[in-house]
Amino acid sequence: MLQLKNIVVQYGVVKAVRDVSLHVGKGEIVSLLGPNGAGKTSLVSAAVGILPKAAGTVTFEGRNITRCAVEQVVTFGLTLTPEGRRVFADLSVAENLHLGAATRKDRAEVAEDIDRYLKMFPILSERFHQTAKTLSGGEQQMLAIARSLMSRPKLLMLDEPSLGLAPRIVDRIFELMIELKKTGLTMLVVEQNATEALRISDRGYIMAGGTLVYEGEAAALAESEDLMEHYLGGGVAA
Amino acid sequence: MEYFLQQVINALSVGSEYALLALGLAIVFSIIGLVNFAHGELITLAGYMMFFAAATFVHNPLFLLPIGVAGAVLGAIVFERVAFRSIRNASANTGILTAFGVSIIMQNAFVIFIATRPKAVQTPEWLSSVMTIGTFSLPVLQVVETLVTAVAIGILLIVLKRTTIGMAMRAAAKDFTAVRLMGIKANMVIQAAFVVSGFLAGLAAVFIISRRGAIDPFMGSVPVLKAFVACVLGGFGSLEGAVLGGFALGIFEVLLQAFLPDDITPFRDAIVFTAICAVLVGFPDGLLGRRVELGDKEA
Numbered sequence: 001m002l003q004l005k006n007i008v009v010q011y012g013v014v015k016a017v018r019d020v021s022l023h024v025g026k027g028e029i030v031s032l033l034g035p036n037g038a039g040k041t042s043l044v045s046a047a048v049g050i051l052p053k054a055a056g057t058v059t060f061e062g063r064n065i066t067r068c069a070v071e072q073v074v075t076f077g078l079t080l081t082p083e084g085r086r087v088f089a090d091l092s093v094a095e096n097l098h099l100g101a102a103t104r105k106d107r108a109e110v111a112e113d114i115d116r117y118l119k120m121f122p123i124l125s126e127r128f129h130q131t132a133k134t135l136s137g138g139e140q141q142m143l144a145i146a147r148s149l150m151s152r153p154k155l156l157m158l159d160e161p162s163l164g165l166a167p168r169i170v171d172r173i174f175e176l177m178i179e180l181k182k183t184g185l186t187m188l189v190v191e192q193n194a195t196e197a198l199r200i201s202d203r204g205y206i207m208a209g210g211t212l213v214y215e216g217e218a219a220a221l222a223e224s225e226d227l228m229e230h231y232l233g234g235g236v237a238a
Numbered sequence: 239m240e241y242f243l244q245q246v247i248n249a250l251s252v253g254s255e256y257a258l259l260a261l262g263l264a265i266v267f268s269i270i271g272l273v274n275f276a277h278g279e280l281i282t283l284a285g286y287m288m289f290f291a292a293a294t295f296v297h298n299p300l301f302l303l304p305i306g307v308a309g310a311v312l313g314a315i316v317f318e319r320v321a322f323r324s325i326r327n328a329s330a331n332t333g334i335l336t337a338f339g340v341s342i343i344m345q346n347a348f349v350i351f352i353a354t355r356p357k358a359v360q361t362p363e364w365l366s367s368v369m370t371i372g373t374f375s376l377p378v379l380q381v382v383e384t385l386v387t388a389v390a391i392g393i394l395l396i397v398l399k400r401t402t403i404g405m406a407m408r409a410a411a412k413d414f415t416a417v418r419l420m421g422i423k424a425n426m427v428i429q430a431a432f433v434v435s436g437f438l439a440g441l442a443a444v445f446i447i448s449r450r451g452a453i454d455p456f457m458g459s460v461p462v463l464k465a466f467v468a469c470v471l472g473g474f475g476s477l478e479g480a481v482l483g484g485f486a487l488g489i490f491e492v493l494l495q496a497f498l499p500d501d502i503t504p505f506r507d508a509i510v511f512t513a514i515c516a517v518l519v520g521f522p523d524g525l526l527g528r529r530v531e532l533g534d535k536e537a
Contacts, residue, residue, distance in 0.1 A: 050415055074421030086416040088409040095405050102402050103421035151421055 001026045001186055002047075002078065002155055007056035009042045016042040018210045019056075024155065029177065029187045031197040031218065034207035034231060040190045041083050043207070044157050048073050048080045060155070075103050077154035081161065083190075085144040089133035093124050096132055096143055100150030110150070117146040120176070138169035145176070155186040162193045174200050198222040206231050240374050245496040251380035251445070253488030254387035257481045258442040259465035260472065261391070262435030264480035267469070268411035269431045270326060272333040276317055276340035277465065278458025280436055282348060283313040284443035285453030288359050299360045306447065307440030314436025318429060326428070341458075348455035361448040383445045390441055391481060394434065398477075403430050411475070471514055473527025482525055487514075 002024040009017035017039040024030045032040050045051040047058050049070040057066045060078050068076075088096050097117070101110045118125040121142045127135055132143060141161055148156055158177070162170040170193065177187060178200055191197035198204055201218040208231050214221070221227060259277065266274050287309030288302040296302055321340045325332050365382065368375045398404040403426070410417045410427050418424050446461060447453060464487060472483025490513065494506045517525070 048419070050418065069423075070418045071421050071423045074419070079421075080419055082416065082419060086413055086419075088405075088416065089412060091405060091409055095409075098402065099405050099409060099417070099420050099422070102406065147420070 001061060002188070003057075003059040004043070004047055005057045005059070007043060007046060007058070008054040009039070009046045009051055010054040015054075016210055017046065020207070020210075020212050021056075022205050022212065022215070024186060024188050026186055027181070027184065028202045029181055029189060029200055031194070031201040031204040032188060032190045032207065033192070033194045033197060033204055034213075036192065038207040039210040040207055041159055044080060044159055044188065044190055045082075048078060048157065050080075074151055074153075077152070078157070079148045079151050079153035079155075080157040081144050081148040081159060083159040083163065085137075085140045087132040087135070087140050087143050087147065090131055092131055093128050093135070093143055096147050097124075097150050100147035103151055113150055113152070117149060120179070121146050138165050138172070141165060141169070141173060142176075145173075149180075149185075153185070155188065156180070157188045157190070159190045160192065161189065162191065162196065170196060194228060195222065241496075243374055244376060245492060247376055247380045247384065248496070249489040249492035250485075251383040251488075252492050253485035254383050255442050255445060255461070255484075256464050256468045256488045257484030258387055258390065258438045259461055260468035260480035260484040261394070261477060262438040262442075263462075263465050263469050264472075264475060264477050265407070265438075266431050266435050268475045268477065269407060269414070270322075270333075270428055271330055272322060273330075273337065273466070273474075274317075274322075274435070275334065275337040275462060275466075276321075276344065277337075277435065277439060278460075278462030279341050279344040280310040280313045280317075280439040280458070281443040281446060281461055282344065282453065282455060282458040284310040284440050285359060285447050285457065286348065286352065288447065289357050289453060292360060299362045302359070302361065303444050306444045307437060310440030310443055311433055311436035314432040314439070315429065318432040322432075323425070323428075341462075345455050345458075352455070354455060356452040356454040358452050359447055361444075361451070365448050366451075379445065379448055386441060386445075390438065394438075397434075403427065407431055407434075467511075467514065469524075471517060471524055473521075473524030476524070476526045476528070479524055479526035486525075 004023070005021045007017055007020045008015060020043055022032070032043070034040050042051060046053045049068055053066065057064060059065065060076055063076065065073055065076065088099065091099070097114050101113065104110055118128070123139050124143055124146060127139065132140060135143060145158070145161065161173050165173070174196055177189070181187065189197055189201065198218045198221055204216065204218045204221045205212055206214040206227065213231060214227055263274060263277055266272055284306040288306045291305045292299070292302055296305065317340055321336055322333070325336050365379050367378050369378050369381070398408055406417050406422045406427050407430060414424065417427060442461070450457070465484070468483035468487045469480050470483070471487060472479030472481070487510070491506065491510055494509055495503060498506065521527070
């Protein structure tokens, strides 16, 4: 469904991502793991077009989207929930959701979707008319995910959805991802929280120092103590 | 009493003019961080559009007013497309220099292709007349300007609150990338900001020209400076701040003019700017400016 081939992302002379290739199949949840600074965020940002790629190609559903602007990529059904949530702080929950659906013209269905996600995320329904900045971190993350879903993505990329959240909330977010998978949504999850992420994933990739160091089935990855210890447990400096 | 009321409406109308211009500067700044010093040239452009329309096919001065507004909107769109779009990701300094460049080019183009000397522009006579309410007589222009400004700000509020593009503009003021992640085109949001700023400048232009009765190539310089000062006073980038700063500046200027002893009035501007400096000592980010909440633009 999504294929990244030989992606290079460069900041000045520093290469944040060096020649990384990965793919996500329809209906899968794929984790992209690795320590802080491994280049995970740079990779997904470049994939959707908010960071320039120095080299490589991105193909989504058979279409080459390497040169597409992010605004266009969203209309193809590829949406990123960015790191740090980045909800629109001064806008209400309702307005945030409305903007998430900005590419859609079908007002009636947009209203239905809002209802659906308010049921899925009941806390947002309580906070519907409050500004997003009054929400807690976990609530903001749910809003960020719901806002992304409003564009009706076929593939959702989630960048560090568990970052800075209490364990109970993290569990809730991963449960939601399982629910979403059942609706047919494909997901690529960037995480430092490897154990949790692998629990819900089909496959996983590990990045370190800008390159892919491992790829494989999530179950195999989770059992490989060496890998987990080496790249994910000890917090290897990248 | 009548003198007092006249001065109040005078203060409100000058405040309105500054508020319209400051709001236009602020809305563009809040979204792309550009201080558009070519904003004043939109006023001049509106003036020359009215002048040419009057000289060719428009004989009723009433119709000149919407032509002036349209001229400013068009100018804003062209400035963005031709000058500002290509430097969008450059540093703030590049933006300011480009804006000065646009301003200088426009002023000199008016000088070279039209004339240095002022040209008369006719506006409807009723606009320059005096109306009588009860025992008070008030200048129509000032009353209309205040009302139109109130309505324009009201409409702007509705657009910002209720429409998708308005919400996107508010969101983009804090985090443009996140807005683009929603699939909202950056060009569209920025163009909308310029259209709004052009429209507000056009409204202000119509009143400025009605008051002066004439146009010249450099007529935009002073108003844009006042608008800039109003923005600084109110807090740069804050829309509420721009309106507050505009009205505060206008009202303060007029009240000083009206109530200072005659031999001190030449120092009016010095007093105004000293007062603003004093305010900035207390509120370094302007009255409604907020430094802490730059969001993702902090980096």
